[in-house]
Amino acid sequence: TDPALIRNFCIIAHIDHGKSTLADRMLQLTGVVEQRQMRAQYLDRMDIERERGITIKSQAVRMPWEHDGTAHVLNMIDTPGHVDFTYEVSRSLAACEGCVLLVDAAQGIEAQTLANLYLAMENDLTIIPVLNKIDLPAAQPEKFAAELAHLIGCDPGDVLRVSAKTGEGVETLLDEVVRQVPAPVGVADAPARAMIFDSVYDAYRGVVTYVKVVDGRLGKRERIQMMSTGATHELLEIGVNSPEMTPADGLAVGEVGYLITGVKDVRQSKVGDTVTQQRNGATEPLGGYKDPKPMVFSGLYPIDGSEYPALRDALEKLQLNDAALVYEPETSAALGFGFRVGFLGLLHLEVIRERLEREFGLDLIATAPNVVYQVTMEDRSEHTVTNPSEFPTGKIDEVREPVVRATLIAPSEFIGAIMELCQTRRGSMQGMDYLSEDRVELRYTLPLAEIVFDFFDALKSKTRGYASLDYEPVGEEAAALVKVDILLHGDKVDAFSAIVHKDKAYAYGVKMAAKLRELIPRQQFEVPIQAAIGSRVIARETVRAIRKDVLSKCYGGDISRKRKLLEKQKEGKKRMKMVGRVEVPQEAFIAALSSD
Numbered sequence: 001t002d003p004a005l006i007r008n009f010c011i012i013a014h015i016d017h018g019k020s021t022l023a024d025r026m027l028q029l030t031g032v033v034e035q036r037q038m039r040a041q042y043l044d045r046m047d048i049e050r051e052r053g054i055t056i057k058s059q060a061v062r063m064p065w066e067h068d069g070t071a072h073v074l075n076m077i078d079t080p081g082h083v084d085f086t087y088e089v090s091r092s093l094a095a096c097e098g099c100v101l102l103v104d105a106a107q108g109i110e111a112q113t114l115a116n117l118y119l120a121m122e123n124d125l126t127i128i129p130v131l132n133k134i135d136l137p138a139a140q141p142e143k144f145a146a147e148l149a150h151l152i153g154c155d156p157g158d159v160l161r162v163s164a165k166t167g168e169g170v171e172t173l174l175d176e177v178v179r180q181v182p183a184p185v186g187v188a189d190a191p192a193r194a195m196i197f198d199s200v201y202d203a204y205r206g207v208v209t210y211v212k213v214v215d216g217r218l219g220k221r222e223r224i225q226m227m228s229t230g231a232t233h234e235l236l237e238i239g240v241n242s243p244e245m246t247p248a249d250g251l252a253v254g255e256v257g258y259l260i261t262g263v264k265d266v267r268q269s270k271v272g273d274t275v276t277q278q279r280n281g282a283t284e285p286l287g288g289y290k291d292p293k294p295m296v297f298s299g300l301y302p303i304d305g306s307e308y309p310a311l312r313d314a315l316e317k318l319q320l321n322d323a324a325l326v327y328e329p330e331t332s333a334a335l336g337f338g339f340r341v342g343f344l345g346l347l348h349l350e351v352i353r354e355r356l357e358r359e360f361g362l363d364l365i366a367t368a369p370n371v372v373y374q375v376t377m378e379d380r381s382e383h384t385v386t387n388p389s390e391f392p393t394g395k396i397d398e399v400r401e402p403v404v405r406a407t408l409i410a411p412s413e414f415i416g417a418i419m420e421l422c423q424t425r426r427g428s429m430q431g432m433d434y435l436s437e438d439r440v441e442l443r444y445t446l447p448l449a450e451i452v453f454d455f456f457d458a459l460k461s462k463t464r465g466y467a468s469l470d471y472e473p474v475g476e477e478a479a480a481l482v483k484v485d486i487l488l489h490g491d492k493v494d495a496f497s498a499i500v501h502k503d504k505a506y507a508y509g510v511k512m513a514a515k516l517r518e519l520i521p522r523q524q525f526e527v528p529i530q531a532a533i534g535s536r537v538i539a540r541e542t543v544r545a546i547r548k549d550v551l552s553k554c555y556g557g558d559i560s561r562k563r564k565l566l567e568k569q570k571e572g573k574k575r576m577k578m579v580g581r582v583e584v585p586q587e588a589f590i591a592a593l594s595s596d
């Protein structure tokens with residue numbers, strides 16, 4: 001196809017503003033998916049995505065569209081909507097020349113709208129502002145068109161209005177995409193350079209890699225090279241999605257499509273990498289490649305220790321489709337054999353955990369998630385800590401933690417509540433802007449550790465659900481952090497060690513000790529529970545000893561009753577873990593590790 005007739009665009013929106021519904025409507029209007037084949041959210045394929053209504057993996061669809069009597073090709077690139085996947089979003093955007101900025105006409109701009117808009121602006125995309133859901137009685141198109149126009153600096157009259165549900169305005173929108181989005185430009189006779197913006201594992205075909213060709217041409221059965229690693233592969237198939245995979249002879253400048261090379265692991269086909277030919281290939285990769293960097297770690301342990309090999313196999317399988325997932329074996333005195341697993345963020349963690357439990361039938365204990373700390377010792381040696389129990393002892397010079405730039409949007413009546421929350425989470429305010437008379441955007445720098453747990457829930461409850469949040473990592477900062485250990489009968493329970501700010505260490509210790517006192521059954525002897533920083537105890541509770549022997553209940557004679565009781569006790573013991581001399585029921589770990 002002549003690049004002049006191609007338009008590459010994506011839809012960016014806050015969650016639930018109707019991106020998938022609009023994409024579905026476009027597929028229908030362009031005839032790519034027939035009415036009777038149409039199922040809701042055609043593009044969201046993964047089960048969990050469908051259930052949770054979130055888009056995790058992006059994909060691209062090619063749609064024909066006639067404008068002013070000329071046939072055009074529209075490539076719609078779907079972007080994941082959640083903060084954890086910012087890097088994937090930014091690569092999808094980099095494959096486009098324009099985007100549809102979709103805003104719910106009953107809700108207005110939200111934090112993800114802004115975060116995605118900023119990414120789009122960084123990628124120099126043409127932005128088409130669109131209000132969706134104008135069919136809703138609660139829609140306020142005038143108000144929110146003004147808000148959007150103010151934000152991107154256009155005339156309120158230029159904000160398009162559609163209903164993805166009824167289809168109203170969607171044809172006009174497709175025409176505007178052709179009119180406003182620039183055609184891709186590239187050098188046709190240069191060595192090929194194609195950017196990978198997605199890479200998906202398919203059980204039958206291996207890895208399917210989605211690319212946009214920037215320069216040159218990739219043809220079928222060519223040998224290609226991944227520029228970040230130098231690895232070469234044969235192109236077994238090249239083609240476009242329309243909406244199912246359709247093989248082609250090649251992809252040229254501006255075209256978007258897929259490659260299949262037979263590799264079995266997405267880490268060999270990394271998002272952001274540049275693909276070129278092996279022979280006379282390009283020498284300069286396209287910019288922007290970054291290795292995915294796990295931000296949050298958690299220990300995953302099978303509740304039944306014999307499921308350890310099954311857990312390892314399951315992680316291996318999931319990794320085929322998830323270059324950002326990293327793990328390594330770990331042993332815990334309290335929990336046995338398991339893995340320390342790295343995730344992009346909390347949603348990523350939840351999704352993986354849910355898949356392990358649901359698709360692989362595993363019962364797991366997950367330790368409280370933690371971020372990655374960089375520790376510099378006084379002797380200048382450096383440690384990267386992904387597991388709090390491995391926090392170095394000795395003379396520490398400095399501890400650094402990851403920080404994020406957060407964008408919060410809410411009705412202005414909640415400014416006080418939000419500022420208070422961010423304050424208690426060690427945030428520092430960077431700025432505040434009114435989006436309209438009664439809605440405001442606040443910008444904060446916050447330690448990632450303070451928002452990965454329950455920040456979002458706290459925010460929602462303080463703002464009656466009206467606030468939205470988005471954030472992106474912006475590096476690390478030094479902070480006064482200490483390790484708090486929990487000891488049972490004098491023995492450290494590694495699974496409960498945590499790294500917390502020194503001002504919060506005491507509260508953490510008191511809370512954990514109290515929680516454990518509730519959860520640990522009485523033993524034959526007294527069990528002290530202590531929280532300590534180094535050798536300094538900061539909180540203490542005691543589980544008192546049992547007074548009577550259980551068997552004393554069976555007055556002498558009845559031997560069969562006695563045996564039954566002993567059997568029963570043995571049953572119970574199986575689900576106990578020994579921590580030093582103390583028996584701790586499995587449930588106690590699960591309950592203690594759950595965030596309230």
Ligand code: GTP
Pocket residue numbers: 013014015016017018019020021022052053054055081132133134135136162163164165166
């Ligand atoms: P994610 O993919 O999860 O980010 O969400 P999304 O932006 O794709 O939202 P989705 O398309 O799933 O729509 C969210 C909800 O809004 C669904 O219940 C849709 O049926 C509804 N919806 C979408 N567009 C319209 C519209 O134009 N009018 C009305 N009334 N409802 C709509």
